[in-house]
Amino acid sequence: MKYRKIALAVSLLGFAGAAFADNSTLSRNMASACASCHGTNGHSVGGTDPLAGMPKDEMIRKVKDFRSGAKPATVMQQLSKGYTDQQIEMIANYYAAQK
């Protein structure tokens, strides 16, 4: 019984660990789509907003405002409609962590 409990705990923790690793990879992948215009890992080479190091809350607010139309844009109001709240948060997390 005790071993079954341990096995369960290991598998639960293992799952949580895998889910965490998986989530960071998915965030990296999700964020990479932005890099075509905003530079690799958000390091724009000019003419577009650099995303690297942008505070998470600021990016979430900006992208959601693009999506709702509250913030005017040329392409971002059209592209942001492809993303869920959770996906925007993943991307914001990723870029906030980029130096």
Added chain:
Amino acid sequence: MTLNRRDFIKAAGATVAFGSLYGCAGDTKGSGNVVVIGGGYGGATVAKYLRMWSDGGINVTLVEPNPAFVSCPISNLVLAGEKTMADITTSYDGLKKHGVRIIHDTAIGVDPVKRTVMLAKSGALSYDRLVVSPGIDFIWESVPGLTPALSDSKILHAWKAGPQTVALRKQLESMPDGGVYALCIPKAPYRCPPGPYERASMIANYFKAKKPKSKVLVLDANADVTSKGPLFKKAWADLYKGTLEYRGNHGITKVDAASQTVEFEFGDKVKADVLNIVPAQKAGLITTAAGLSNVGGRWCGVDWKTLESTAHKNIHVLGDSTVSTPGMPKSGHMTTQHAKVAAAAIVNLMSGQPAPDPMVIANTCYSFVSAKEVVHVAHPYVFNGKEFLVPKGAGGVSPSRNELEAKYALAWAKNIWADALL
């Protein structure tokens, strides 16, 4: 069955030990050899991202015949005299800094069983996974009377940026004022849907300024302008009245190179001083040799989750050569997005993990309608378990042509070149 604290600590300890072992062995982010055929938008991006995301664990060899990357986007500005070849050329040295091995050669065959690529000059290369990103090739039979030799000397396509861009610019420069430039557009699908209309606009822009008695004739095999139609037509009416004329439903039946004359299924014969014929297109030649063009013998079927070929395992096909899902353009930007989906899948697969669910991808495409004004089309594409589709209500075009987006178009170019190659 509750866990007491001691059980949990023991269990956590076991996980930490396992986790660190896994961290050393399983989490090296991939190993093995990837060969990439083609150093365009797709091939360059996938090569760089494979190196980056595998932390240098995956060996990447890129096979590309050209000495440097020359961009098709912005090349219409070179034709119009607004930009130079140097402006649209990027060295492959940046990829070398990422540890990508570059072989300037042409892939002429693939053995999907032995997992080897045959090169024209330098023998064979072995791969664990192969990425094929060769762009497009032409269906010469679509234009009776046109041959590859003619198309490389007199009646240019300039649909692959490089020497043909330079040659077409020279033809336009030597054309006397009062001459006719005719652009023949193939039936969709072809590379870069708005590209021909941008080209026509930019050459009209050049004529208006430098050769005002000259004319641009757009002879489209499609019934109507296939991309950003209302925006282009408004620009043509406002800016190029008397200079640019558009004619739809002009499928070519015959070309006479000697007299520079084209005949069509419907409509009158056209004789032009500069004849720019873009033939119908298919997946790059190597896909035929490799047995990858399994959709109508013309395009390559892929599993969109990984971009792996539906014809052969361990081979991924990117970009213009793939059979596009509805609403997905054959564009440089889209190809870089394919490259990232494929890179994410390959890194996982080469570290013994399942391919991840693909991210949301996007396409942004700017077209110059004059030297100063631009229109765009942009869409996000969401994977539905089978293919990428545009969600309802997402994406769109510019409300009208504008100068702000001309700045963004050039910023886009610099950033996408850097993201692919630096």
